[in-house]
Amino acid sequence: MKFTSALALSLLLSLGSAAWSADLFDERARIERVEDGAFAGTLSGQKLQVFRDMGETLFTARFTSADGAGRRMATQAIVPTKRKREAPAAFQRLAGMDANSCASCHRDPKIGGAGDFSANVFVSEGFNQADFDTTDPQFSNERNTNHLFGAGLIELLAREMTADLQAIRRAALVEARRTGRTMRKSLATKGVGFGTIIAEPDGMVDLSEVEGVDTDLVIRPFAHKGVMTSLRQFSINAANHHHGMQATERFGARWTGEADFDGDGFDDEIGEAEIAALVAWQAHLPAPGRLDDLDAGNAERVANGERLFGEIGCASCHRPALPIDSLTFADPGPVDAAGTIRPGEGTDRRYDLIEAAMDLPRNDKGQIMVPLYGDLKRHRIADRQVDGFGNELLAQRFVDRDVFQTTELWGVGSTAPYGHRGDMTTLHEAIEAHGGDARASRDAYLEHSEKERADLIGFLRTLVIP
Known part of the structure; x- marks a missing residue:
């Protein structure tokens, strides 16, 4: 890992975070773990830079079986799911594992970028049917790798748009109850229309005219289908699917009752703070x-x-x-799904994505x-x-x-x-x-x-x- 200064190195070590080594006699990608709870609260300056550097190192690390890579008895499913039988091969292009490193696919034109056809992945329907061994499109969708530049700004846009749409729904219900009449309200945010919501005085909501978004009105900005809510959710999913590195917050004892869900002999393979460091690095990638x-x-x-x-x-x-409206990025975010820690459930962190938005213009409202x-x-x-x-x-x-x-x-x-x-x-x-x-x-x-x-x-x- 390259540190920006002696101060950064001192800060990293003083906070008890990860250290990476070129030790010829140790085949782990990580020599020490990032401690859960590290780098809490509002991050800025050198402290934030060190955290981002740690995230970049995790993003480019080539995880090995000595780190816990591999998912012997776990599937690629988003919901922790056991395999019916042990995987016949550690690596396969079908249901994964299919990469040692995030940077194996997110690489063009540089780290954090996209992937060509050779980096395609196979996604099974519903993410919970995993024991397939064919590329037949009846069993999986083949997907190309998107780039991640500007991803933090995209997530902030999605959060603000979600808040706007859900506020319209709440206001429509309040007005319907107050007036005793059916209320039709256009669902529009930042100039983008998502159809119409119909609120009844009895509290019922007709969602049949909502378009382009899930009926909970949560904008999910990631993946080709727009089904991933956050960089945090995306990182947890990918770590398990592609590398066989199970995040504690989803695959650990809190959700599954097990510390070693995949049965490979390694407990709690990637921690809450390590996922947060990955998020911080991705969120700061500059806008194209x-x-x-x-x-x-x-x-x-x-x-x-x-x-x-x-x-x-x-x-x-x-x-x-x-x-x-705001460059302040909170991790965890406000609308993540179960299986991803939410505000107050782990360590809350905040930082401003100033560098990601460098040189972007402002409108007449600022x-x-x-x-x-x-x-x-x-x-x-x-x-x-x-x-x-x-x-x-x-x-x-x-x-x-x-x-x-x-x-x-x-x-x-x-x-x-x-x-x-x-x-x-x-x-x-x-x-x-x-x-x-x-x-x-x-x-x-x-x-x-x-x-x-x-x-x-x-x-x-x-x-x-x-």
């Missing part, structure tokens, strides 16, 4: 940016491509920017504009004629097979290939595959001249990871 060193001719074509992007309707879902080119909403993007994105056979968390969350396009110029399976080599192919809710925009794109389409592609290719 734009190429700005174009000559006059290319700049003119890119500007034309950006104009066409809005004109044909791409920006109605791939919104250039959404406003955020809000930071997050240039995600997305809307954190699910859409149906396949139909009978154009079904390139409708190639999965299994629903995930009750989200229809042809429904996906809008992919954020920031960084798209650095993260080929494209599509949730990573099987589209060009942006043109990805646009051409849009059906369903995106069909009109796709058709309008194809109606333009080859040069105009190239201008639009050129604009997208300026959206890069710095």
Whole structure:
């Protein structure tokens, strides 16, 4: 691990946190554990930097069986689930394990980035049917690796949008009770509409017109389907699925009654503070940016491509920017699901994502504009004629097979290939595959001249990871 200064090293050791070693005679990725409860409260300055450095080291660590890697009798399921029989092989591409390190897949164009087709993973339906040994799409969905740059800002946007939507629901119920009349309220936050909620005077709520979000109105901004609430949940899931490192807060005694749920001889393989360090590093990854060193001719074509992007309707879902009110990131977050610690259940930490939002503009209200080119909403993007994105056979968390969350396009110029399976080599192919809710925009794109389409592609290719 590289420390930023002697002070950082002193602070790390004084807090009893992890130390990594190049000891030739020890094959562990970690020599000492990060103690649960370490780095509590509000983190800033050197203390925060050390915690982030620890997270980066965990993200890039190549965990070994000496660390507890492997899940001999545990499945890849989100809900702790025992295997019916011991796994025939420690590593396999089917239900995992399939990687020693987070950085094995999140690597392009640099650590924290995306993965190409060779890094695809297989996700079983519902995350709880695990003893399969085939890549047949009847048993698993094949998924490409998304990049994580700007992920902390995405999670903060999702938290604020969730709070707005749930406040609308509460207000509608209060007004319905007060007036004795049915109340219809539009569910809209940050300029994105999620349908309508209907509240009755007796307290009943009609959710049939809610769209693009779960009926609990929680925005889940991660994974291709928009089904993961937080970086914390994502990290716990991935540590078990890909590395066989079981997080204590989900697989330990609190939930399962066992310290060694997978039966590999190692108790409490990855602790609460270690997950928190992973979250802190991911949350601070900077927002992707734009190429700005174009000559006059290319700049003119890119500007034309950006104009066409809005004109044909791409920006109605791939919104250039959404406003955020606060950069303060609390871990654990306010709306995580069971199996992930929540505020007050472990050690609470807070820090500001100042570096992640460096140089981002503000609107006239003083809000930071997050240039995600997305809307954190699910859409149906396949139909009978154009079904390139409708190639999965299994629903995930009750989200229809042809429904996906809008992919954020920031960084798209650095993260080929494209599509949730990573099987589209060009942006043109990805646009051409849009059906369903995106069909009109796709058709309008194809109606333009080859040069105009190239201008639009050129604009997208300026959206890069710095």
